Structure formats: structure tokens, C-alpha cells
Amino acid sequence: MKLALDLTSLCRRHTGMEYYALNLSRALLETDGKDEFHFFFRREIHPELQAFANRAVFHLSPFGSQVATEQVWVPGMERKIKADLIHFPAFPPGLLSKTPKVATVFDSTLWHKTERLSWKAKTYFAPLAGRALKKSRKILTISASAKAEIAAATKIPESKIAVSHLAPDxxxxxxxxxxxxxxxxxxxxxxxxxxxxxxxxxxxxxxxxxxxxxxxxxxxxxxxxxxxxxxxxxxxxxxxxxxxxxxxxxxxxxxxxxxxxxxxxxxxxxxxxxxxxxxxxxxxxxxxxxxxxxxxxxxxxxxxxxxxxxxxxxxxxxxxxxxxxxxxxxxxxxxxxxxxxxxxxxxxFRFSWRKTASATRAVYEEVLNG
Missing domain, CATH: 3.40.50.2000 (Glycogen Phosphorylase B;)
Structure with a gap:
């Protein structure tokens, strides 16, 4: 498989979504020796992944703008490299993304905890995430609780949502x-x-x-x-x-x-x-x-x-x-x-990034073979 991962949200200051994207990417490279990986970055190739330059092809956006990178450059790159599948582990796919895709949605906050959202989350992130639920072949989330709540809040069938837990860095x-x-x-x-x-x-x-x-x-x-x-x-x-x-x-x-x-x-x-x-x-x-x-x-x-x-x-x-x-x-x-x-x-000990990577790769295979 030729797999692309959108890592354009990665920066030096990580919060939960960025930790997930970074550690999942690293675990996939450490455990998967047969697939071809392409990683998309903005601003810089993340230092913690540079050691894997012999295992993945790194692509760096020419745009400083987050919106231009997400909405123009990433969709263009996924077509250029002819990816079989693209995974969006931290940010929803852009409007022009056409490749078969998997998107990770961390919780249901965007749909039923809206009073606790920032203005940017309500006006930009939430509409894109809602579209991602419909356009993605499969949705990944990080707990069974989140899966049930996302399905209830969005009417997406639970069968379309898979769980892969997090683990400590x-x-x-x-x-x-x-x-x-x-x-x-x-x-x-x-x-x-x-x-x-x-x-x-x-x-x-x-x-x-x-x-x-x-x-x-x-x-x-x-x-x-x-x-x-x-x-x-x-x-x-x-x-x-x-x-x-x-x-x-x-x-x-x-x-x-x-x-x-x-x-x-x-x-x-x-x-x-x-x-x-x-x-x-x-x-x-x-x-x-x-x-x-x-x-x-x-x-x-x-x-x-x-x-x-x-x-x-x-x-x-x-x-x-x-x-x-x-x-x-x-x-x-x-x-x-x-x-x-x-x-x-x-x-x-119940949790590890190897387990997360294994569960994630199983979803990739389901999307491409289903």
C-alpha cells in the first residue's frame, strides 16, 4: 500500500492530537516493513521523525498558511503521489481531498459540547470535521466511549467507527x-x-x-x-x-x-x-x-x-x-x-503504541480491501 499521513498540524508544542499523530506515525514505521509511507508536513519536518527518512518519503508544504496547506497543498499532493489511502490523524481532510481516506475524531465535543468550544473551533474546525465523518471511508476514535457518543451525536453508524486507544509517549x-x-x-x-x-x-x-x-x-x-x-x-x-x-x-x-x-x-x-x-x-x-x-x-x-x-x-x-x-x-x-x-x-500495561498501530493498520486494510 502507498499510505499518506497528514502531519501538517505537528509543531514543537504538542497537545493531545499532536502527540497522537506523532506517536502513531512512529509506531507505524517501526512495525510495518512492507508499505510505502508519505508524510506531509508544514513549516518543518518534525525532528522526532527525521530518523525514519529511510522508511518514509517526507513532503514539506511551500505555504506558511495553515488554510492554504490544508485546503490546497495536501489535496494536490495526495493526487500527485497517487496515494492508495490518506489518514488525517489530527485535523479533518480539506474540501478538495478525493483519495480514499481515514480520519481520526477524538471525541464528540464538536457536536454536543458546543458551549465549550472556541470561536475558531465552531466556525472552521467543526464544519470540516462534520464533512470528514461523511466523506471518510472509516472513522478512527480513541475510546469506546467516544465511539458511542460520536455515533449518537452525528447519526453516523457505529460500524463506520473503529477504536484504537492512545498510550503514553x-x-x-x-x-x-x-x-x-x-x-x-x-x-x-x-x-x-x-x-x-x-x-x-x-x-x-x-x-x-x-x-x-x-x-x-x-x-x-x-x-x-x-x-x-x-x-x-x-x-x-x-x-x-x-x-x-x-x-x-x-x-x-x-x-x-x-x-x-x-x-x-x-x-x-x-x-x-x-x-x-x-x-x-x-x-x-x-x-x-x-x-x-x-x-x-x-x-x-x-x-x-x-x-x-x-x-x-x-x-x-x-x-x-x-x-x-x-x-x-x-x-x-x-x-x-x-x-x-x-x-x-x-x-x-494494557496500552501501547504498537497495539494502536496494529489496530490502525487493520482499519487501513479494511478500507482498501472492503
């Missing part, structure tokens, strides 16, 4: 050495003990609710500290305002985007991960924390029970006292944390 497979942890602690001026939360600063992540519950914890445990890491998106003003309203400036640090090289140490230094999101298509921070032996508190909603199994402390993100009680228990109960650490180590 390979960087989480390496031991987190003591000197690296100390360097990260110094870099971010971290306290001795802290709760860690990783999430893009946007409403569906429920960071304002987390802050409310954390404020109640501080009332009982004045030494408690909260570290927030994640891209400063369109909900950042709400989060920063809530920190000020609750007078938590001294107890809370907002790190913004953190390079992935620092993430394993940040997780490892934390007492536990707090992840009370309203909605997730998958919930990768759960597995990232468990990979380095950090216990997890997370929501009992959407995909998170599927991903976490019985390995976390579940809370109801819609009930403030539920989150508060969870924070209090994990802050003070060492036996509970020890139990969750062991369960987390067992849970994370």
Missing part, C-alpha cells in the same frame, strides 16, 4: 532519575509536596471546579499546593480570575505549556494527579502519571472509567464535595496512595 518508558527530578524542581521552583494537574486551560477541563475544591482543602491543610500545567487556551482568563477570587495566588502555580521532556519528572514529584475533567475522549494524563508511579484522582465520566479501570480514585466532577473529599483523602492517606500506585502500574 515513549519518553515515559525511561526511568526518571533523581538528578533530573531535582533539576525540574529547581526550574519550576516547586514545593516539597504538591498536587499536579495537566490540562489545557479550557472550560471542559473543570479547572475552576478543581480550584474551588482545592480552596476547601487548603482550609484544612494550609501547606497544600497545586501546580497547573497545560496550554493557555481560551479559558485561561476564567482560571486566573478564579485563583484571584479564591486568594490562592500563594498556593497555586500556573506553569503554562510544559515541554514533554519535563513532564515525567513533574508527575513523579507530585503527591498525586488531579484530573476532574467534565469530559474526555480518552484521558492520557491518567496513563502518563501511572507510568511513573504517581497515584491518580480523576472523574467518573466519559472515557475515564474505560481507561482507568479500578486503578484510580474516582470523583464526580459535577459535585464539588466529591472532588474535595478525594483531594483530602489522597493528600493524607499514604496507604491509599500506595495501593493506587500498584494498581496504576498494572493498568498502564
Amino acid at each position: 515513549p519518553i515515559f518508558e525511561r526511568p526518571v532519575m533523581g538528578e533530573h527530578k531535582q533539576a525540574v524542581r529547581t526550574k519550576y521552583t516547586l514545593p516539597e509536596r504538591f498536587i499536579f494537574s495537566v490540562a489545557t486551560l479550557e472550560p471542559r477541563k473543570n479547572l475552576s471546579g478543581l480550584l474551588d475544591s482545592f480552596s476547601r482543602l487548603v482550609g484544612k491543610e494550609p501547606e497544600a499546593r497545586l501546580i497547573l500545567a497545560g496550554r493557555l487556551a481560551w479559558g485561561k482568563e476564567q482560571v486566573l480570575k478564579r485563583i484571584a477570587e479564591l486568594k490562592l495566588e500563594k498556593q497555586t502555580q500556573v506553569l503554562g505549556y510544559v515541554p514533554k521532556e519535563d513532564l515525567p519528572a513533574l508527575y513523579a514529584l507530585a503527591d498525586f494527579l488531579a484530573f476532574p475533567s467534565f469530559y474526555e475522549g480518552f484521558g492520557l494524563p491518567v496513563l502518563e502519571a501511572q507510568s511513573v508511579g504517581t497515584p491518580v484522582l480523576c472523574s467518573n465520566t466519559s472515557s475515564l472509567p474505560e481507561v482507568a479501570g479500578n486503578s484510580v480514585f474516582f470523583v464526580d466532577p459535577h459535585v464539588g464535595e466529591s472532588v474535595t473529599d478525594g483531594l483530602k483523602k489522597l493528600w493524607s492517606d499514604e496507604a491509599l496512595k500506595k495501593d493506587l500506585i500498584q494498581k496504576g502500574k498494572e493498568n498502564v
